[in-house]
Amino acid sequence: MAKKTTLIDLQFGKSDPATPICAKHDNKPDALLEILHDVQHELGHVPETSLPAIAHALNLSRAEVYGVATFYHDFHLKPTGKHHLKLCSAEACQSMGGRDLVAAVEKFLNVKMGQTTSDGLITLEATYCLGLCASAPSMMFDNKPMARVNADTVKSIVEGLRA
């Protein structure tokens, strides 16, 4: 008997970690951002290898999923540091010395915005407003908003992590 073939590979992406996350969101294409957030939360980044599985589950083209994953600043297609430090770089924080803070932290961590420290501990990123503009400058360490910060705040966090 000839082997039955179909044009659609029904097993496609079954073993990909993103597939059950899509199922949790009922494979709804409008939940794509939520799905990408959840994938990143679970895996630390959104692996490019998972994009075809997500596309398959949501019945979207790979291009569409890739387009969304690369449009939004939050999503990282490559692995990042263990911790995320987001420094607010918007106007209210600028008015309180935000630019100097960014320069000091870049120097201290020896990275530029968007880069990860050589020990893989911290990814430094810019963010544009955390809504803490009356207590500027502000930053977000992992998911914790912090206000009225200075270079020493960052130093003590990092030294605590490295200790």
Place this chain on the structure above:
Amino acid sequence: MIKIYVPRDSSAKAVGADEVAKAIAVEAVTQNISIQIIRNSSRGMAWLETFVEVETSKGRVGYGPIEAGDVKRLFAAKFYEGGKHQLAHGLVDELPYLKNQERLTFARAGITDPVSLGDYISHGGFEGLKKALVMTGAAIVAEVTESGLRGRGGAAFPTGIKWKTVHDTKADQKYVCCNADEGDSGTFADRMVMEGDPFMLIEGMTIAGLASGATKGFIYIRSEYPDAIATMKEAIGIATAEKWLGNNIQSTDHSFTLEVRRGAGAYICGEETAMLESLEGKRGMVRAKPPIPALVGLFGEPTIINNVLSFAAVPFILAKGSTAYKNYGMGRSRGTLPFQLAGNIKQGGLVEKAFGITLRTLINDFGGGTFTGRKLRAVQVGGPLGSYLPESQLDLPMDYETFAANAAMVGHGGLVVFDDSVDMAAQARFAMEFCAIESCGKCTPCRIGSTRGAETIDKIVAGIDRDANLILLEDLCQTMTDGSLCAMGGLTPMPVMSAVKHFPEDFDKPARLQAAE
């Protein structure tokens, strides 16, 4: 039992409120004092956070700014009985900062526990919705129209007219979408509503649903607001369990469900059509208008889109009547606006006042001047797309039309104060840079213009063909204003040209070639 209030707003948590609450709890156990700690919303006096309040027979007494290390001394001063301490501020209701405000939307700010439905209802919550449940959609729309409420997100479009369009359009499914992508620097009122009084937003959106015939709503919250997302989700769960949301609200025939969606760090998704695309799971690309979202919105259906503050104003309007709201304000700007004092300011925070108040009153009387004590040089009003105003324009009354006539905008009511150490050419460059980073890329003036704008400002600062490049910059700004698809590219020239106009000396300094790095 002594009631002690420690705010849970992220402006308090960001300066250690959780640690303060913990230290108070520990110390109370150590000293064997029976207390109850309530995590209330914030009063909106950011410079006093963490602002701890104690209930006394005369009213609540406030202490701030408190850090965990101050707690032992607070106990020594018997703060739990309202005792004297150098960080004590007396009766909270008597503080001029609060007493001189007109808080309609923020009436419960700092007073209630955000996720206590009982607190909400005992402080006037759901009065508006109760009335709306027995009104026709048309009658609700008429009440909102009559109030004069205009879109608080910045565009100031009359809310009632938008609602009427959706009400009058026939469709099987309509939607209500709340734009909570509060990305403008210097604004945090939306965040404070969501973290501090989430049921009010639920109530406002539900009323919008009743008015228009929409049965499904989405709140699009930016990912930079993790606390707001968590609080809104919790409140929606509570409201649904208590039948204030879902099918047959309070045993009536009306139904309305709400869902929170997270943004992903794209400023452009605060533009309403880009937000719709994002809610549909797509790239946040701006849609061409027409058709307007009120006719063809989310998933192609008629959709009410309003800012958090617009929805939040509605419960008051329904509960107290449109006249009560309309009586505040000036000209065609009716009601109150929660102003947000931010940046280099001594007493930053939230000041809800009727339209017509001047910038000077807000900054000097409420704000107490600059944080650094240096001379004020510029104020950016209305977010990153708003104008930089010089000291000489501080007497302008906050009114949509007055600001528009002065090439500025009220926007979302955010004020960012800068002292005289600011370099206005750098601020102008940043406006272009920000537009280049955040542009969705759909239209050319915004996508390319922003990058060319930053380059042109670099040349001006470096002293290369300065006069010619200033003319080029102005020309480029005109093209962006006229040719951009949405406000991102269309309004970026506002901060740029206002900086050039009001602070020309910053573009005419000796060349700083070396600063170009």
